[in-house]
Structure formats: structure tokens, C-alpha cells
Amino acid sequence: MTSPxxxxxxxxxxxxxxxxxxxxxxxxxxxxxxVDLGEKRPEVFVLVGDLSGSTNVSFFAQxxxxxxxxxxxxxxxxxxxxxxxxxxxxxxxxxxxxxxxxCRSADQMRVTVAYTDLPVKIGGAHGGISVGxxxxxxxxxxxxAIVRSIPNMKMIVPCDYWETRKAxxxxxxxxxxNYIRFGRELVPVVTGPETPFAIGKANxxxxxxxxxxxxxxxxVYEALVAxxxxxxxxxxxxxxxxxTLKPLDMxxxxxxxxxxxxxxxAEEHQIHGGLGGAVAEAVVRLHPVPMELxxxxxRFGRSGKQDELMAAFGIxxxxxxxxxxxxxxRKKAR
Amino acid sequence: MARLTFSLDxxxxxxxxxxxxxxxxxxxSQSGHSGGPLSSTDFGTALFFHELNVNPERLDDPGRxxxxxxxxxxxxxxxxxxxxxxxxxxxxxxxxxxxxxxxQGHPSKHDTPGIEVxxxxxxxxxxxxxxxxxxxxxxxxxxxxxxxxxxxxxxEGQIWEAAMFAAHYKLDNLMGIIDYNRKQIDGDxxxxxxxxxxADKWRAFNWHVIDVDGHDIPxxxxxxxxxxxxxxxxxxxxxxxxxxxxVSYMEDDxxxxxxxxxxxxxxxxxxELGTSLEGWTRxxxxxTARAIAPPANGKA
Numbered sequence: 001m002t003s004p005x006x007x008x009x010x011x012x013x014x015x016x017x018x019x020x021x022x023x024x025x026x027x028x029x030x031x032x033x034x035v036d037l038g039e040k041r042p043e044v045f046v047l048v049g050d051l052s053g054s055t056n057v058s059f060f061a062q063x064x065x066x067x068x069x070x071x072x073x074x075x076x077x078x079x080x081x082x083x084x085x086x087x088x089x090x091x092x093x094x095x096x097x098x099x100x101x102x103c104r105s106a107d108q109m110r111v112t113v114a115y116t117d118l119p120v121k122i123g124g125a126h127g128g129i130s131v132g133x134x135x136x137x138x139x140x141x142x143x144x145a146i147v148r149s150i151p152n153m154k155m156i157v158p159c160d161y162w163e164t165r166k167a168x169x170x171x172x173x174x175x176x177x178n179y180i181r182f183g184r185e186l187v188p189v190v191t192g193p194e195t196p197f198a199i200g201k202a203n204x205x206x207x208x209x210x211x212x213x214x215x216x217x218x219x220v221y222e223a224l225v226a227x228x229x230x231x232x233x234x235x236x237x238x239x240x241x242x243x244t245l246k247p248l249d250m251x252x253x254x255x256x257x258x259x260x261x262x263x264x265x266a267e268e269h270q271i272h273g274g275l276g277g278a279v280a281e282a283v284v285r286l287h288p289v290p291m292e293l294x295x296x297x298x299r300f301g302r303s304g305k306q307d308e309l310m311a312a313f314g315i316x317x318x319x320x321x322x323x324x325x326x327x328x329x330r331k332k333a334r
Numbered sequence: 335m336a337r338l339t340f341s342l343d344x345x346x347x348x349x350x351x352x353x354x355x356x357x358x359x360x361x362x363s364q365s366g367h368s369g370g371p372l373s374s375t376d377f378g379t380a381l382f383f384h385e386l387n388v389n390p391e392r393l394d395d396p397g398r399x400x401x402x403x404x405x406x407x408x409x410x411x412x413x414x415x416x417x418x419x420x421x422x423x424x425x426x427x428x429x430x431x432x433x434x435x436x437x438q439g440h441p442s443k444h445d446t447p448g449i450e451v452x453x454x455x456x457x458x459x460x461x462x463x464x465x466x467x468x469x470x471x472x473x474x475x476x477x478x479x480x481x482x483x484x485x486x487x488x489x490e491g492q493i494w495e496a497a498m499f500a501a502h503y504k505l506d507n508l509m510g511i512i513d514y515n516r517k518q519i520d521g522d523x524x525x526x527x528x529x530x531x532x533a534d535k536w537r538a539f540n541w542h543v544i545d546v547d548g549h550d551i552p553x554x555x556x557x558x559x560x561x562x563x564x565x566x567x568x569x570x571x572x573x574x575x576x577x578x579x580x581v582s583y584m585e586d587d588x589x590x591x592x593x594x595x596x597x598x599x600x601x602x603x604x605x606e607l608g609t610s611l612e613g614w615t616r617x618x619x620x621x622t623a624r625a626i627a628p629p630a631n632g633k634a
Contacts, residue, residue, distance in 0.1 A: 072498070084466040085468065112462060116451045
């Protein structure tokens with residue numbers, strides 16, 4: 001039954017110096033993506049809940065003040081005002097911290113936005129533990145689980161500045177609700193302006209045949225670093241950038257399972273219901289193989305620096321390497 | 335597209351039809367809310383058969399007024415108003431809350447053509463209406479946006495977020511109506527969680543408040559007209575109503591918030607409303623969706 005696997009297009013990523021990558025903020029990608037859209041799409045509106053500066057929607061506000069709507073500290077109202085704008089033909093983007101977008105206004109997202117299936121575009125800023133000093137309340141680590149469980153929603157977690165900018169623009173063409181998660185801090189740039197991006201189509205960042213590292217967000221860089229380390233030990237690791245959590249690229253997952261025989265997922269999110277859970281749901285049905293999940297283990301975050309938090313919570317490249325070793329030994333034992 | 339020009343007697347007759355529909359469809363489905371739909375019937379009728387500039391034969395008409403029930407649970411009155419106004423045949427009411435029908439327990443855009451945005455979780459509709467009003471004004475669209483709320487719903491914090499937003503952006507193309515029947519599912523509103531002084535609260539939020547008898551059609555028409563003339567701020571119609579209005583044993587009794595009448599109770603209610611279940615069913619056979627077409631001489 002199995003036909004030869006098609007040759008995967010390896011993303012046209014620029015050569016990245018993993019030891020000293022260019023650093024850029026994903027929230028800037030969101031801000032610049034909105035400006036790109038403002039010029040092309042007169043129906044695009046941007047709403048914000050008193051966080052113009054930190055979500056970088058201020059870029060749009062300066063250029064298109066008439067289509068920028070300040071809602072104040074009222075996330076529930078903002079979600080539904082956006083729905084009303086969508087109902088009269090606008091493409092509203094709203095921005096607040098992911099902790100609030102996914103939790104404070106979850107009911108509004110579920111009932112008014114998703115059940116009506118309106119093209120509301122939800123921007124969740126400051127995603128993940130990498131937010132750092134603000135601490136647990138502002139470190140959104142449940143977004144993937146919440147959003148992907150709601151029918152009609154799409155969930156995107158881009159890996160760097162360029163991908164965030166492209167995803168922000170691409171969302172405008174989808175006539176359904178979308179949620180995009182991006183971060184606060186500087187993160188490595190691992191794609192370029194020419195790297196292809198399509199919602200729901202994973203990008204293979206590095207070819208490999210012994211194990212697949214499937215990551216999203218800032219963890220794509222960590223996976224690339226881990227793959228380099230594994231290569232030094234003679235292990236060929238494929239790195240898949242699963243920027244869209246829903247709909248999941250089932251094809252890419254099935255090929256990874258069949259061709260590599262072991263999978264490690266890596267995400268800056270709670271272990272329950274995130275990327276690892278989503279991939280596992282697919283793997284058990286398509287082609288079960290040993291799997292390990294690198295994620296935050298059911299704990300709230302705390303204040304600290306980005307790097308020290310990621311290390312303390314077990315989501316740095318060495319954690320991915322250790323998980324790969326576990327998965328590979330299980331693969332070998334089969 | 336034009337407003338309908340019904341006389342007061344004709345409007346009162348429509349309200350009677352709507353009350354009969356509510357009782358009959360609740361009796362048939364044995365599921366759904368009785369109290370709120372009956373208290374909303376008169377201001378709903380004045381809205382659908384006088385105020386609204388809509389054309390049920392062309393649902394996507396870009397100039398149509400937008401109406402939204404934030405209290406999604408009053409579907410019996412919403413669906414009756416829609417059927418009586420010509421959105422779909424009255425016989426469809428028999429599918430209320432049924433698996434094979436197109437009338438969900440709470441309004442669903444993708445099941446019921448004519449519903450603009452789905453609702454059912456309280457407190458969200460005024461925000462939705464704010465977005466509609468803001469976007470319509472941005473486009474230079476002269477349409478108006480109407481949002482029906484409940485009094486128990488005023489306990490939701492999001493209502494006040496939206497109230498602040500509408501006044502801040504001076505959305506004078508937006509009109510809210512509160513079904514002030516003073517009852518909610520657990521009891522009297524003042525006992526469950528007091529909301530008084532409600533008119534003062536809305537005035538303090540910079541809305542133009544019009545306090546009326548929610549069962550008095552001429553008062554309601556006057557209030558809608560006053561709201562339309564009010565510039566620079568949104569208007570709120572505080573419609574003082576009686577839960578279960580029109581059915582003796584339901585009136586002013588909170589226990590009728592969320593339950594349907596039994597077959598026997600429905601027959602008694604329909605007798606009080608001048609018909610019977612059989613008589614109501616006969617009317618279905620002759621009713622078509624186009625029974626109410628906008629009159630050619632309607633006012634613009």
C-alpha cells in the first residue's frame with residue numbers, strides 16, 4: 001500500500017548561524033504584518049485592549065488611525081465588538097496578551113466568534129514562559145489547548161519574525177476565525193522573507209531519517225540546535241516547523257512517523273493539550289511510533305529571564321536531545 | 335426596502351398572533367422558555383412590524399437594519415416574529431428545538447437564515463451590536479442597529495463594558511431595549527442580585543434613556559422614534575414589562591422563566607388568547623413565508 005514518499009520541499013530558509021543567529025521579536029512581525037495588510041486591505045480593522053505599544057499594533061495605529069479601535073481594558077467586549085465588525089464585512093484583528101485573549105474572553109471566542117464562524121483574527125501576544133519577568137499570570141501556556149478544542153478555530157504559532165509577519169497577512173484570506181500566538185522577547189530568526197508559508201502546511205526545516213523533531217514557535221530554533229547536536233553523534237534528525245496547530249498537517253506527521261520511526265515534539269506550552277497532544281492524537285491513528293514530549297509539565301511559570309526560565313522548565317535544546325535519546329532507545333527496543 | 339405601515343390595531347393583532355405562536359410551539363416541543371418571550375412580545379412586534387427596515391426576501395440587503403437578541407433564550411418570540419414577518423413559513427415553528435428542524439434552542443446563524451450573529455451566552459450581544467454600529471457608521475451606511483437585552487442579563491459585567499464603549503464612540507445609530515420584567519430564573523431580580531436604579535445607571539453611562547410601558551404599543555412607537563431622533567449618544571429603551579404577559583397563570587411568576595406549558599396548560603393559555611391548539615395548527619396550513627410583504631406605499 002505504501003507508495004514512495006514524495007520528496008519534501010525543504011523550506012527555503014536562509015543559512016542560519018545557530019551559534020549566533022539574528023535576533024528579532026515576533027510581535028514586531030505581527031505589527032509589520034498588520035501594516036502590510038492595512039495598505040492592501042481596506043476592510044482590515046485593528047482593535048486593542050490598552051496594549052498598543054507592547055503588542056506593536058501601534059505601527060498600524062500610526063498609519064491607519066481611522067481603522068484602529070481602542071477598546072480599553074475590556075477583553076470580553078473587544079472580542080464581541082470584533083465579531084460585530086466582522087458581521088458587517090470587516091476583517092478585525094484584535095490584540096491583547098495571550099493569557100487574556102485565550103482565557104478571559106474564551107466564552108466570547110467560543111459562542112460569538114467561533115459558533116457564528118466569523119473571520120475574527122485574534123492576536124495573543126506575550127505567549128509562553130519566555131515572557132520572563134512578568135511571571136505566571138502573564139505567561140500564556142494554555143492557549144493551544146483552549147483554542148484547538150473549539151470548532152471552526154484555526155491556531156497558528158509562528159516560529160520567528162518573518163513567519164509571524166507572513167502568518168498575520170495570510171490570516172486575512174481565511175474567512176474563518178484564527179488565533180495567532182507570538183512572543184515578547186527577541187528570538188532567533190530561522191526563516192527568511194522568501195520562505196514559503198501556508199496555513200496548515202508544515203515546513204521541513206532540516207531533512208533527516210532517524211527521528212523527527214516537531215516543534216512550534218521559538219522551539220523550532222531549539223529543535224534546530226538539538227538536531228545539530230544529534231548530527232554530531234551520527235543521528236539524522238528531521239526538524240519540522242508545525243506552525244499551524246489546527247488544522248494539523250497530517251501528511252507531514254504521517255511521513256515523519258513512517259520515515260523516521262520516532263518523534264519528539266517541542267513547545268513552549270503546557271504538556272496537556274498542546275502540540276505534543278495534537279501530534280500524538282494523529283500518530284496513534286496514522287502510524288504509532290515511540291514519542292516523547294518536550295513541554296512545561298503542568299506547572300505555572302514564575303519570574304525570571306527568558307533563558308533561565310526555559311532551562312528551568314525543561315524546554316531548551318538539551319532537553320530535546322535527551323528526549324530524542326529516550327525515543328530512539330524505545331525505537332531500537334521495538 | 336421599506337418599513338411596514340400597520341395601524342395600531344393591526345400591530346396589536348400581530349402581537350396576539352405572536353403570543354399564540356409562542357404557546358403553541360412551546361407546547362409542541364415541550365422544551366423552552368415561556369416567561370421572557372411573552373414579556374418581549376409587544377416591543378418585539380413594534381420592532382418587527384413597524385420600526386425595522388428589513389426585507390426578509392433579501393437577507394443580505396446591504397441597507398438592512400440589524401437586529402440582535404442578546405437574550406438568546408427567548409427564541410420562541412424571535413422565531414415567531416421572524417415567521418410572522420416572513421423570514422420562513424410558520425409551519426417551520428414545529429421544528430423548534432427538534433433535531434431535524436432549523437430552529438435551535440438558542441439562535442444560530444448557520445441554522446436559521448436571518449440571524450446575523452449566534453447568541454445564547456448572556457452579556458455578549460450589546461458588544462456585538464456595538465461592532466455592527468461602529469462598522470456601519472464607518473461605511474456611511476445609514477442603517478440602525480437594535481439590541482434586545484434582559485434585566486437579569488444586566489448582572490453581566492460585559493454589558494457595562496459595552497455600554498461604556500457605545501457612549502465613548504457616540505454610537506447614535508445603536509438602540510438597546512431591556513425587557514424589564516423584574517424576574518429571572520432563580521427569582522425576583524431584586525432578590526437574586528439587585529440592578530436598581532437601572533435607568534440612572536444607564537444615564538450615568540451617558541446613554542439617552544427612555545422609560546416606557548413595554549406593553550403599550552403607542553408608547554413604544556414613540557420611544558423608537560425618539561431614539562431615532564437622538565443624536566450624539568446611543569439610546570436605551572427601558573421596557574417595563576410583565577413576565578408571562580397575556581397568560582393569566584404565568585403573569586409575574588418567575589417559575590415560568592425557563593419551562594414550557596403542558597398540553598392542558600397550553601390549551602387554557604390559547605383559550606385566553608382566543609384560539610386553540612387545533613385552531614393554531616389550521617393557520618399553519620395557509621401561511622407562507624411571503625405572507626407579509628412590505629407594502630408598496632411604505633414609508634422609507
